[in-house]
Amino acid sequence: MKNWKKVAAVCMSIAVLTGVSACSPAAKQESDEVVLDVWHQFTDPESEQTKTFLAAVDNYESEHENIKIELHGLDTESYKTKISTEFASSASGIDVFYYWSPGKLKQLVNADKVLPLNDYVTDEVMSRVKEGSTSAFEFGDDLYALPIDSYMMCLFCNKTLFEEAGAEIPSTYDELIAAGEKLQTLDGVTPLVIGAKDSWLAGALYEAVALREVGAGEVQAALLGETAFTNEGFKRAAEKVIELNQKGIFGKNPLEDGEPEATADFLNGKAAMQLDGSWFAGTIDNTEESVVTDVEVITFPVVSEGQSRTDYAGGASASFFVNKNTDTPAEAADFAIYIAEQMGSKALEIGSGFPCWNVDVDESALSPTFVSLYNLYNSVETGIQNWDGILDANATAVHLEQAQSLLVEGASAESFMKAHQEAISTQE
Amino acid sequence: MKRLLSNKLYIAIFVAPALILFIAMGVVPLFITGYYGLFDYDGIGKKTFIGLQNYIDLFAADAYFLKSILNSFILAAGSLFVQLPIALLLAILLANGVKGEGFYRTVFFLPVVISSMVIGQLWCKIFNSDGLLNAILGFFGCTDDIAWLVNSKTAYMTTVIPAVWQSIGYHMVILYAGVKNISPEYYEAAKLDGATGFKAAMKITIPLLMPTIKVSATFALVGSLRVFDLVYVMTGGGPNHASEVPATLMYDNLFVKCRYGYGSAQAFFIVFECLLFSFLLNCIFKKSEENASAI
Numbered sequence: 001m002k003n004w005k006k007v008a009a010v011c012m013s014i015a016v017l018t019g020v021s022a023c024s025p026a027a028k029q030e031s032d033e034v035v036l037d038v039w040h041q042f043t044d045p046e047s048e049q050t051k052t053f054l055a056a057v058d059n060y061e062s063e064h065e066n067i068k069i070e071l072h073g074l075d076t077e078s079y080k081t082k083i084s085t086e087f088a089s090s091a092s093g094i095d096v097f098y099y100w101s102p103g104k105l106k107q108l109v110n111a112d113k114v115l116p117l118n119d120y121v122t123d124e125v126m127s128r129v130k131e132g133s134t135s136a137f138e139f140g141d142d143l144y145a146l147p148i149d150s151y152m153m154c155l156f157c158n159k160t161l162f163e164e165a166g167a168e169i170p171s172t173y174d175e176l177i178a179a180g181e182k183l184q185t186l187d188g189v190t191p192l193v194i195g196a197k198d199s200w201l202a203g204a205l206y207e208a209v210a211l212r213e214v215g216a217g218e219v220q221a222a223l224l225g226e227t228a229f230t231n232e233g234f235k236r237a238a239e240k241v242i243e244l245n246q247k248g249i250f251g252k253n254p255l256e257d258g259e260p261e262a263t264a265d266f267l268n269g270k271a272a273m274q275l276d277g278s279w280f281a282g283t284i285d286n287t288e289e290s291v292v293t294d295v296e297v298i299t300f301p302v303v304s305e306g307q308s309r310t311d312y313a314g315g316a317s318a319s320f321f322v323n324k325n326t327d328t329p330a331e332a333a334d335f336a337i338y339i340a341e342q343m344g345s346k347a348l349e350i351g352s353g354f355p356c357w358n359v360d361v362d363e364s365a366l367s368p369t370f371v372s373l374y375n376l377y378n379s380v381e382t383g384i385q386n387w388d389g390i391l392d393a394n395a396t397a398v399h400l401e402q403a404q405s406l407l408v409e410g411a412s413a414e415s416f417m418k419a420h421q422e423a424i425s426t427q428e
Numbered sequence: 429m430k431r432l433l434s435n436k437l438y439i440a441i442f443v444a445p446a447l448i449l450f451i452a453m454g455v456v457p458l459f460i461t462g463y464y465g466l467f468d469y470d471g472i473g474k475k476t477f478i479g480l481q482n483y484i485d486l487f488a489a490d491a492y493f494l495k496s497i498l499n500s501f502i503l504a505a506g507s508l509f510v511q512l513p514i515a516l517l518l519a520i521l522l523a524n525g526v527k528g529e530g531f532y533r534t535v536f537f538l539p540v541v542i543s544s545m546v547i548g549q550l551w552c553k554i555f556n557s558d559g560l561l562n563a564i565l566g567f568f569g570c571t572d573d574i575a576w577l578v579n580s581k582t583a584y585m586t587t588v589i590p591a592v593w594q595s596i597g598y599h600m601v602i603l604y605a606g607v608k609n610i611s612p613e614y615y616e617a618a619k620l621d622g623a624t625g626f627k628a629a630m631k632i633t634i635p636l637l638m639p640t641i642k643v644s645a646t647f648a649l650v651g652s653l654r655v656f657d658l659v660y661v662m663t664g665g666g667p668n669h670a671s672e673v674p675a676t677l678m679y680d681n682l683f684v685k686c687r688y689g690y691g692s693a694q695a696f697f698i699v700f701e702c703l704l705f706s707f708l709l710n711c712i713f714k715k716s717e718e719n720a721s722a723i
Contacts, residue, residue: 081683081684084471084472084683084686085683087471087472088471088472088688107470107472107473107686108472110473111472111473111474113472252557252573252575253557253575253578255575255578255666255667256556256557256575256577256578392686393470393684393685393686394685394686394687397680397684397685398685401666401668401669404666404667404668405667405668407667408578408579408580408667408668409579409580410580
């Protein structure tokens with residue numbers, strides 16, 4: 001019994017001391033420190049985007065002594081899974097998170113998981129954002145994030161290989177086939193690498209053709225369910241992808257390789273064209289081992305002569321959002337706005353995309369491929385995001401697996417259409 | 429001690445920690461999963477109760493689920509009728525004192541230690557159209573560079589082969605321990621009766637090994653029914669769902685398509701299927717086990 005009393009006395013003493021120390025000035029100062037848990041997908045240490053992101057985080061911490069940023073980074077595919085799982089529970093360990101809008105974000109907004117930033121975005125901040133670039137982040141009257149940059153899907157062409165094969169850079173679908181046939185005669189060269197093992201790239205390929213077949217307005221309307229997914233152009237686009245594959249334009253087995261392998265092929269001079277986002281320009285210019293020296297960037301060829309080329313696949317789609325359950329909404333919102341502006345302002349410099357912020361562009365500082373890309377970007381008008389940024393999760397999965405299915409033996413445009421019609425019509 | 433163990437309170441106290449952990453980590457999540465399967469739920473928003481609709485849809489409306497079950501049965505057959513016999517043969521050979529027994533045991537067990545991700549990548553290199561298999565076939569005059577991994581007729585088999593290969597060592601070690609456990613007296617007695625080598629293996633080793641074989645068979649069967657990692661790494665269930673197994677479909681529904689209710693129904697089915705087949709296997713092995721214990 002005596003021992004019990006001793007133990008109780010020691011416990012009481014510890015409790016009292018802890019209580020007293022919690023009220024001391026030192027502890028008060030400590031409790032003023034705000035820790036922001038920031039979830040992101042910038043994990044490639046070689047990437048300029050990662051370097052820019054980390055530098056911006058360091059700057060923010062040094063400018064705000066009471067704020068500490070805890071970073072939680074995963075590569076893109078793992079990140080998507082992990083963050084969905086987090087939000088399926090309380091997501092209590094997330095204050096700020098990188099995400100894709102409007103498609104994927106809509107689900108979180110509907111579940112009331114995202115903090116609108118209306119109260120935190122001042123007129124002064126908005127004056128620095130390019131007009132019209134926030135639409136992907138608005139639902140109703142609420143603005144959920146400020147954009148970072150815009151991207152654009154393009155065809156990157158290795159002009160040296162085109163010259164060797166005596167082929168012209170294609171501007172129409174027929175020219176693409178003609179160039180592909182000539183390029184196939186070069187030993188070990190794939191005319192156009194897709195990296196379709198990564199399903200979003202298979203999707204991007206189909207989307208590029210569909211955009212030319214039906215136009216940005218019709219694509220947008222069909223994906224949002226405003227019109228049925230019955231336009232014959234969608235079917236023709238599927239048939240064209242099948243045709244290109246059967247003609248060997250994408251190599252023997254386009255589904256065997258993902259984006260890294262496709263990129264390696266292009267940079268090693270084993271592929272004459274690569275379909276990828278604008279960020280690929282930075283990769284081309286910053287990879288020292290690359291044997292590719294002369295690159296022309298074009299938008300995807302049109303399907304008929306004289307067709308307008310002003311529609312493009314791309315836009316502002318991803319940014320940093322604030323978890324509605326955060327304990328520190330003001331600090332989290334301030335950081336989300338800061339990091340979007342910092343990364344957006346550097347987008348041109350690092351070749352990741354086109355800034356959605358008003359920045360002065362010094363073309364002499366840009367990489368050569370990016371200058372060509374920037375000129376192309378200035379010539380297009382109506383952008384539509386990759387479909388996985390617009391469709392809901394289920395329809396996205398169906399779309400991407402169906403886009404891959406166009407590249408297998410026995411592919412069928414009819415079953416492609418049927419699967420899309422079912423998936424898109426059941427979207428909420 | 430005997431008095432202590434006859435007191436039910438003490439028994440309860442000793443059993444409680446493990447039992448509580450088992451219930452909390454195993455039984456409760458299982459029933460929660462089954463419960464989620466009764467809802468139309470995207471994992472984030474509101475849940476709508478739809479009764480058994482998800483469970484009915486598994487068989488009535490899902491174009492791929494039945495095919496995925498069939499695929500898992502093919503792997504189960506490969507595991508039971510190819511993997512286990514090879515493992516048993518190796519176990520008996522090694523336990524009979526082959527020179528370099530320890531070395532061979534380590535070599536056969538090595539694939540078990542290696543991560544499935546690495547094994548998957550390794551076999552992808554073998555099955556790629558410019559991989560080792562086509563190079564060997566090319567040497568023998570077959571110059572069609574078959575894309576084994578992305579051909580819907582061959583994709584699933586490319587995952588079955590490494591899956592069967594990888595676990596041979598695992599079952600070999602279990603069976604090897606079982607063979608080593610058999611008293612040498614049985615073999616001495618059999619030798620006097622003229623049974624050695626193959627005959628001794630058939631009449632002494634295998635009958636006495638039945639309880640161990642049952643354990644191995646259960647692991648092999650259940651492992652096949654819930655296989656995920658190798659299929660996910662090598663083919664991702666493609667092309668066009670040709671190599672789906674129930675667990676890859678479940679993963680897709682839970683984490684990619686955000687069909688949390690439906691994915692939960694699939695998860696619950698996989699557990700139920702594993703329990704059912706474990707029970708059936710127990711029934712099948714009951715007689716042989718009784719014979720073994722009678723000896």
